[in-house]
Amino acid sequence: MSFIDKIKNLIKPxxxxxxxxxxxxxxxxxxxxxFDATERFLHSHDSSxxxxxxxxxxxxxxxxxxxxxxxxxxxxxxxxxxxxxxGTGLAGGAIPLGAPVVVVMxxxxxxxxxxxxxxxxxxxxxxxxLDLSRYLQPFGFHFAPDPSSQQVCTIGxxxxxxxxGPHCLAYGVTDAHVLALEIVLPDGEVATIGGxxxxxxxxxxxxxxxxxxxxxxxxxxxxxxxxxxxPTVRTLLLSFSSMRAAAETVSAVIAAGIVPAAxxxxxxxxxxxxxxxxxxxxxxxxxxxxxxxxxxxVDGVQIDASNIREIGFKHGAxxxxxAETDNERELLWKGRKTAFGAIAQIAPxxxxxxxxxxxxxxxxxxxxxxxxxxxxxxxxxxxxHAGDGxxxxxxxxxxxxxxxxxxxxxxxxxxxxxxxDAGGVLSGEHGIGIEKQAYMDELFTTEDLxxxxxxxxxFDPQCRSNPxxxxxxxxxxxxxxxxxxxxxxxxx
Amino acid sequence: MKATLKIDTVLNRFAEAVGPSLPIAIEGNRxxxxxxxxxxxxxxxxxxxxxxxxxKPEEMIVTVRAGTTVQELxxxxxxxxxxxxxxxxxxxVGGAIAVGHNDLHKLGKGSVRDAVLQLRxxxxxxxxxxxxxxxxxxxxxxNLHKLMVGSFGTLGFIAEVTLRTNPTPxxxxxxxxxMDPKIIFDTLQRPSxxxxxxxxxxxxLEGHPPDVDAQYALLxxxxxxxxxxxxxxxxxxxxxxxPVDIFSLEKTLMGRFVASIGVGTVWAEQxxxxxxxxxxxxxxxxRMKKQFDPTSRLNPGRNLGNWS
Ligand SMILES: Cc1cc2nc3c(=O)[nH]c(=O)nc-3n(C[C@@H](O)[C@@H](O)[C@H](O)COP(=O)(O)OP(=O)(O)OC[C@H]3O[C@@H](n4cnc5c(N)ncnc54)[C@H](O)[C@@H]3O)c2cc1C
Ligand SMILES: Cc1cc2nc3c(=O)[nH]c(=O)nc-3n(C[C@H](O)[C@H](O)[C@H](O)COP(=O)(O)OP(=O)(O)OC[C@H]3O[C@@H](n4cnc5c(N)ncnc54)[C@H](O)[C@@H]3O)c2cc1C
Numbered sequence: 001m002s003f004i005d006k007i008k009n010l011i012k013p014x015x016x017x018x019x020x021x022x023x024x025x026x027x028x029x030x031x032x033x034x035f036d037a038t039e040r041f042l043h044s045h046d047s048s049x050x051x052x053x054x055x056x057x058x059x060x061x062x063x064x065x066x067x068x069x070x071x072x073x074x075x076x077x078x079x080x081x082x083x084x085x086x087g088t089g090l091a092g093g094a095i096p097l098g099a100p101v102v103v104v105m106x107x108x109x110x111x112x113x114x115x116x117x118x119x120x121x122x123x124x125x126x127x128x129x130l131d132l133s134r135y136l137q138p139f140g141f142h143f144a145p146d147p148s149s150q151q152v153c154t155i156g157x158x159x160x161x162x163x164x165g166p167h168c169l170a171y172g173v174t175d176a177h178v179l180a181l182e183i184v185l186p187d188g189e190v191a192t193i194g195g196x197x198x199x200x201x202x203x204x205x206x207x208x209x210x211x212x213x214x215x216x217x218x219x220x221x222x223x224x225x226x227x228x229x230x231p232t233v234r235t236l237l238l239s240f241s242s243m244r245a246a247a248e249t250v251s252a253v254i255a256a257g258i259v260p261a262a263x264x265x266x267x268x269x270x271x272x273x274x275x276x277x278x279x280x281x282x283x284x285x286x287x288x289x290x291x292x293x294x295x296x297x298v299d300g301v302q303i304d305a306s307n308i309r310e311i312g313f314k315h316g317a318x319x320x321x322x323a324e325t326d327n328e329r330e331l332l333w334k335g336r337k338t339a340f341g342a343i344a345q346i347a348p349x350x351x352x353x354x355x356x357x358x359x360x361x362x363x364x365x366x367x368x369x370x371x372x373x374x375x376x377x378x379x380x381x382x383x384x385h386a387g388d389g390x391x392x393x394x395x396x397x398x399x400x401x402x403x404x405x406x407x408x409x410x411x412x413x414x415x416x417x418x419x420x421d422a423g424g425v426l427s428g429e430h431g432i433g434i435e436k437q438a439y440m441d442e443l444f445t446t447e448d449l450x451x452x453x454x455x456x457x458x459f460d461p462q463c464r465s466n467p468x469x470x471x472x473x474x475x476x477x478x479x480x481x482x483x484x485x486x487x488x489x490x491x492x
Numbered sequence: 493m494k495a496t497l498k499i500d501t502v503l504n505r506f507a508e509a510v511g512p513s514l515p516i517a518i519e520g521n522r523x524x525x526x527x528x529x530x531x532x533x534x535x536x537x538x539x540x541x542x543x544x545x546x547x548k549p550e551e552m553i554v555t556v557r558a559g560t561t562v563q564e565l566x567x568x569x570x571x572x573x574x575x576x577x578x579x580x581x582x583x584x585v586g587g588a589i590a591v592g593h594n595d596l597h598k599l600g601k602g603s604v605r606d607a608v609l610q611l612r613x614x615x616x617x618x619x620x621x622x623x624x625x626x627x628x629x630x631x632x633x634x635n636l637h638k639l640m641v642g643s644f645g646t647l648g649f650i651a652e653v654t655l656r657t658n659p660t661p662x663x664x665x666x667x668x669x670x671m672d673p674k675i676i677f678d679t680l681q682r683p684s685x686x687x688x689x690x691x692x693x694x695x696x697l698e699g700h701p702p703d704v705d706a707q708y709a710l711l712x713x714x715x716x717x718x719x720x721x722x723x724x725x726x727x728x729x730x731x732x733x734x735p736v737d738i739f740s741l742e743k744t745l746m747g748r749f750v751a752s753i754g755v756g757t758v759w760a761e762q763x764x765x766x767x768x769x770x771x772x773x774x775x776x777x778x779r780m781k782k783q784f785d786p787t788s789r790l791n792p793g794r795n796l797g798n799w800s
Contacts, residue, residue, distance in 0.1 A: 173631075175606075176602075189772040189775070191772035191775075192773065193773060197734050197756045198603070198732055198735075199730075200732065201768075204605060205639075205776055212634060257573060258659070259658065259659065303700050356627045357627070358551050359550075424625075424627055425625035426632045428629040440633060451621050452634040455636055470634070
């Protein structure tokens with residue numbers, strides 16, 4: 001029996017559920033507490049391939065105080081909670097285990113304050129990533145983390161998953177852009193962690209919270225750093241006749257001391273899919289394309305661009321094109337960012353992996369990934385943040401085929417091992433969630449994980465916030481305890 | 493497959509020195525020894541191992557023992573025209589991370605907390621713990637390595653760290669002017685430091701030579717600008733405030749000061765008033781200390797919360 005099956009078995013129906021729900025309704029409002037089967041079903045999934053979720057009542061708070069009340073009522077009833085943003089997570093982070101209250105943060109979606117002088121914006125967690133950058137555009141600023149899902153994902157979700165994006169190569173991932181957080185702890189207390197000053201007093205609890213996948217409490221206000229738009233941007237498109245040549249160009253650029261704003265690679269299969277989806281102008285006859293963006297002051301941009309061009313040709317680029325107009329540039333990025341949408345046109349299902357390897361190992365690792373896909377008779381496509389060594393092998397399949405999902409998982413496990421063997425880590429941006437828990441002890445010792453658990457306890461001693469995530473079974477026994485607490489009731 | 497711990501004899505010996513019981517403290521070069529409370533008298537003091545473990549310039553990462561001085565690290569990186577965000581004020585790598593104060597050139601170099609990719613520390617039980625990962629991008633589990641930055645050795649003793657390095661810009665230049673620092677901050681694209689003492693502004697420019705020249709030329713358009721050998725000398729006490737507060741703060745509270753514009757660090761003759769944590773944050777802080785060091789044996793006397 002899998003860990004997940006065990007958890008499911010712990011959930012028993014309850015007759016006290018009505019009282020619990022009634023208290024939540026009284027605290028919020030009837031429209032903002034849902035418990036019908038459809039809503040529960042909808043909120044039992046995120047964008048991952050896992051479907052083990054089991055949602056309790058679903059709440060849509062609009063204030064910090066309401067989040068506090070939800071926490072307190074849940075604590076009184078010994079129930080856990082799980083925060084949810086847009087549900088675009090790919091590791092199962094927002095999947096409710098043990099019928100917790102699902103706290104959907106999308107109605108807390110106000111941009112509270114833009115403080116240009118301090119280069120800070122205060123936002124509620126439900127603000128959509130791209131909406132903030134759009135709002136900042138007239139001021140000449142933007143929010144640097146730009147996940148491909150930025151049209152829908154929330155900044156709260158970005159914080160919880162420490163999300164990245166193509167332009168995080170030079171600017172850093174979400175963690176480098178969050179200054180302070182207002183959080184509601186599982187006992188209902190509110191803490192403000194971090195600060196607008198550069199060296200806030202005390203432990204860096206802000207740094208501990210970011211990337212904790214909703215297990216330390218719920219973020220209700222976020223102070224993000226806003227970044228000045230660069231005066232000059234240049235986008236280069238390099239074509240290669242082999243993936244190895246593209247990957248080697250990427251490490252050669254970094255080794256030459258150039259840190260572009262972005263370096264993204266797409267293989268031929270995905271390039272063809274993207275082209276037929278948006279017609280962005282990518283060459284469909286290249287084995288791999290490398291999209292590089294450099295930005296800054298005009299002369300430096302010119303120097304970097306011509307150096308990159310030279311490095312590209314030296315490593316076997318067959319063509320180097322510079323986007324001549326903003327429109328051309330935007331189209332290329334649109335192509336890159338809708339790559340996953342393009343895939344949906346081809347295959348009924350896909351499993352998007354996320355590992356990180358040293359940049360110099362990229363070429364070898366990609367070859368091994370292809371071997372794995374071949375051995376399992378799966379189609380693999382690669383579109384990834386090459387500059388960071390962040391791989392995203394995408395396995396296409398049809399889940400209706402007998403035994404297919406098992407095959408996909410087995411191939412995925414091999415890909416993870418290949419990455420770890422190359423000196424990499426389990427996830428670059430999607431997180432561990434429930435997807436990679438079982439692999440955590442390949443990277444960390446029991447003692448290391450025990451210390452991670454201690455950090456968790458300091459925020460959430462009862463392990464009621466998003467239980468059953470990140471740490472593998474055995475390291476989070478208290479999580480399982482809190483899952484057991486589900487009283488007899490209507491939830492199955 | 494289980495994680496195989498590549499803990500070498502150096503780390504093991506350090507862990508043995510820390511041991512599982514009795515109060516113990518750790519020192520770097522004692523350049524920031526007095527911060528966050530005085531060490532309990534009579535506590536035995538050890539230091540972290542030193543030396544370079546591995547440097548991969550083409551990956552832009554370096555692994556060093558915590559007792560290595562920042563100066564030694566810088567010298568080694570300079571061979572490949574690289575640098576980290578750690579400040580060199582005569583201290584050790586472990587000390588710089590345990591303290592967490594940023595370099596003067598934070599706008600250009602980035603912050604200390606962003607430099608730490610992987611970290612190994614010895615716990616209060618005398619065990620070597622690994623956290624983070626040796627690559628530039630990573631969301632794999634809880635961020636213990638972030639927690640250790642600025643924790644003053646109260647949660648664990650830092651033994652070894654893997655840091656992100658960056659290319660050192662080709663041209664660097666200090667300039668001096670009496671122009672309004674706010675205007676300078678808004679005008680320049682990416683200065684690496686803007687320092688202001690209430691009258692004079694020092695600007696550190698860096699980057700590709702033509703970019704530095706262009707920024708310099710841009711400033712000369714709006715006022716008189718001079719090249720300068722160095723930046724200003726810095727008063728002893730360090731303040732941390734929201735960046736724009738420097739323009740409204742009562743300057744008599746600070747005495748002579750030098751403020752880092754756009755950052756919020758201020759060096760002043762007078763110390764900053766004690767900054768307080770809110771109640772819930774204090775509770776988390778105390779629980780954190782209890783979790784990692786239940787008997788308060790690590791650096792006894794140093795206190796980042798209100799623990800006993
Ligand atoms: C002449 C001089 C002038 C200076 N001027 C300034 C100035 O103007 N402004 C300024 O901001 N700073 C200044 N500094 C301070 C600065 O140098 C330090 O910042 C340095 O980085 C701290 O390192 P250290 O090795 O000396 O640490 P130490 O002072 O030895 O230790 C600092 C703290 O870190 C802990 N610690 C040390 N090593 C470890 C470890 N491995 N693991 C866990 N905890 C550890 C210690 O227990 C202690 O609590 C100055 C220093 C000198 C010598
Ligand atoms: C097509 C596609 C492309 C993607 N591209 C990228 C990419 O380029 N880079 C990248 O990093 N990710 C990417 N993702 C993954 C995903 O979009 C990100 O992880 C995103 O940040 C999740 O945001 P969300 O609002 O959807 O969060 P959810 O999926 O709703 O939740 C994610 C996690 O955050 C927690 N959480 C949500 N809100 C809060 C809060 N207020 N307080 C505390 N915890 C909270 C949840 O409990 C959960 O653990 C992609 C996903 C898809 C489907």
